Amino acid sequence: MKSNGNGLLVYAIVYLAFLYAPIFLLPLFAFNDATIIAFPLRGFTTGWFKAMADDGVLKGAVLNSLIVASSTAVLSTTLAIFAARASTRFDFKGKGAIMGLIMMPLVLPEIVMAMAILVVFLQVFGDILGLFTIILGHTLVCTPFAIAILSAAFQSLDKSLEEAAYDLGENKFSTFRLIILPLVLPGVVSALLISFTISMDEFILANFLGGQTPTLPVYIYSQLRFPKAIPVIMAVATCLVAVSICLLIIAEYFRRRGVAKTGGKDTGGFL
């Protein structure tokens, strides 16, 4: 019994080390005063961060990514609210098939979607590739995730809450605004954050559909060819890790607040 438990502990430690050790290495090299990514460390510098801040193309890429990710988050969450509400509250013909097709991008290889969309865009619309087309592609990918989160939120709503509001004189729309939306708000926030994160680090679609407009992942990938640029990339990655941790904390805060406010049981969040 005892030795068995130890084995599992070792396994858990190895697993976590494999997962997180590389991420801890990022800031190490980002502050290391050397162009080569190797031990031993040389000395402390913030030079790479300065270089990062001075890089105009990089800033452009970050801005592109922010625009794409926020637009995608808002767009896919909005669409997901409609879809999740419809699928949990109403029965309609072909519901299973429609929902199945909407959720398909979850399992469809992205490269397939990227090529298909690219061909259609180029053939039908000419050369319109840019931020807008990336946003469209990302929305396609993010919406199923948002639906998965929001369906759970809508599902856990007691139907009689809506009926009570309606019974008390509200119409369908005001019931949605006053009762349903506030109660699924934690789900909406989660959906926004997840869509934002997925869009932020998505590479394949962004690379195919972006034309000459690089997002951050596309830019980073392009820079990896130049060994000199790698410490700067390490600095960028360090910033990304910091931002991710912040987002995670915000998401968890909203989730807990939602749970506390409605007096539900804390069942552990999506994040």
Place this chain on the structure above:
Amino acid sequence: MTQRPMIELKDVHKYYGDYHALRGINADIKAGEFFSLLGPSGCGKTTLLRTIAGFEDITSGVVMIDAKHMEGVPANKRPTNMVFQSYAIFPHLTVAQNVGFGLRRDPRSQAEKDKAVAEALEMVGLKGFGARAAHALSGGQRQRVALARALILKPKVLLLDEPLSALDKKLRENMQVELIKLQRQVGITFILVTHDQEEALVMSDRIAVMFEGEIAQLDDPETLYRLPKSRKVADFIGHMNFLPAAIHGEANGEIEVEVLGLGRCHISDKQAPGAVSGGEASIGFRPETLTILYEGQAATDRETTGKVEEVVYYGDMTYYDVKLDGVADPVRISMRNVPGRPVLERGASTRVAWSASALVLFR
């Protein structure tokens, strides 16, 4: 002068797909009445209530509320309010916001609305609870908030779907009394759904007993208890003993019956309230209408003999299962326990007093 009923249901049918949930409901519910829908699970009580509230469309028939046709009138435009079984308290709002929810479109000033909310809270015994978070209330408190929230709109009809079923026994009994008081105070027509026959008897002016989408009997509690129209109704409300009987003639409002184990007797035709079904006749009587006679006690009317098969002691009452001479199945007799009166042992022989006036004939 006859007043128009508050609610008129005329041949109401409801189908869920192929399932015939309401099978021709006819009932008039008077203004200011405490009316109950009583029946076993799945008989269509909730469906009928939701039909009145406007949450379900009916397949055919007429629903009139306060002399107005309700066809095409949605739930938010009907003069009814509902207390849901789950209470449906809005968890993200305070108690006061919950109670005042229905006043949002009310043209009165905020101060007047606040006053109305405070009054409603006081009425249900939750004075000073307004600022509390609604999700932090106990079951009984939620129920009160739900009541206040519905009553603040002064509906013509208050619909309650098993409002007490989630409460424990003590609290339930207290709330029953409170609900009756509240109903008398506000004078609003209450329609209560319950599957608890005791609750229905205690609270209602009239009760509709439903089976399988139909009203089997609609009467005041006493009539329902004393003169059930069918064995099914009799069985559902309290306990009733049945003995096989043979009808030997009917004349001048009297029926002569031969009852197995009791003998031949005359009963009034009022004691046969049900329709003639053509099946085998039987006589029913409640456990408390028979009396176990103690040594030397004389019967006031008729008497027979039997043997005690089972004794169940309840404190204030004792239930005896007694096998009457000549009858295979024992009948249940309930006796109030009074000082000086011994509780019989199992296997004891006993005399049993009965009266023809307490019998009900099913034929």
